[in-house]
Amino acid sequence: MREGRQRLDKWLWFARFARTRTLAARLVSDGFVRVNGARSDNPAKALGIGDVVTVAVAHATLAVRVTDLGTRRGPAEEAKGLYEALSEG
Template sequence: MSNESSAPGLRIDKWLWFARFFKSRSLATDAVTGGLVHVNGERVKASRNLHINDRLQITRGDSRMEVIVLSMPERRGPAPEAQRHYSETPESIAAREVRSQYARLSAPSPDGRPDKHERRALRDLRRG
């Protein structure tokens, strides 16, 4: 009998929802079954029990996070409470910062709202 099945834990889809990584449990389940969540480097099923000190790689859209499970929540609480149940690895924080700096440089923001002539030009550009 393995240590995983005997130790108390929480289903990974429930934990992801409790920790507020996904808005609903079904979205968390879809992410796990879709291969967007890995536990300790392995692709898992949504029914797998998660344990303290497990390392999760979570992909949501363009962002990717690596977190370590610190505790098992009992309910889905407010965000500050949910953040106490995990810690993001320093490598993940650094990688996210690099991606956000690159995104800021590659997509400059406009100085303000477009005026009437610029709106017409944009509209004509979109119509083709």
Template sequence: MERQRLDKWLWHARVVKARTHAAALVEAGHVRINGIREKSPGHPLKVDDVLTIGLDRCVRILRVTGFSERRSNAADAKALYDDVSDAAGRS
């Protein structure tokens, strides 16, 4: 798989609890892809895209490292991204 819908990826990576919440988050303008605000939940993601997500009074910065066919446990979900939020905060 080379690409995946933004809302589906957010749900598979366990950033949100439901795919409808992922779509609402994107449509509300709380997600940026490579620094550009995205309002389409169906926008295709590719490996190495960097997502900036405003969520629950904090900002998460995630680099996409892979995709999944379905939602699995939290440990497997962490393999779908690198969390670069901490590295950005220390710079």
């Protein structure tokens, strides 16, 4: 993967949008995730800082701008540092 990019499923897991990386990949492949307005069905899609990710989860649709690429799945406070909320979810 290119420098400054990260797999979409991995970022969703690090940012705590999914409990496991497998569930993050399923969210993407089932069509519940958009990147910069375009539906993505590829969990390996390269994601970069500044991209807008929209996730449709139970009872909410969340739009966030990627502000950092994670290096691990840390506590919730660390995960919140990976994105800036664009919508109230």
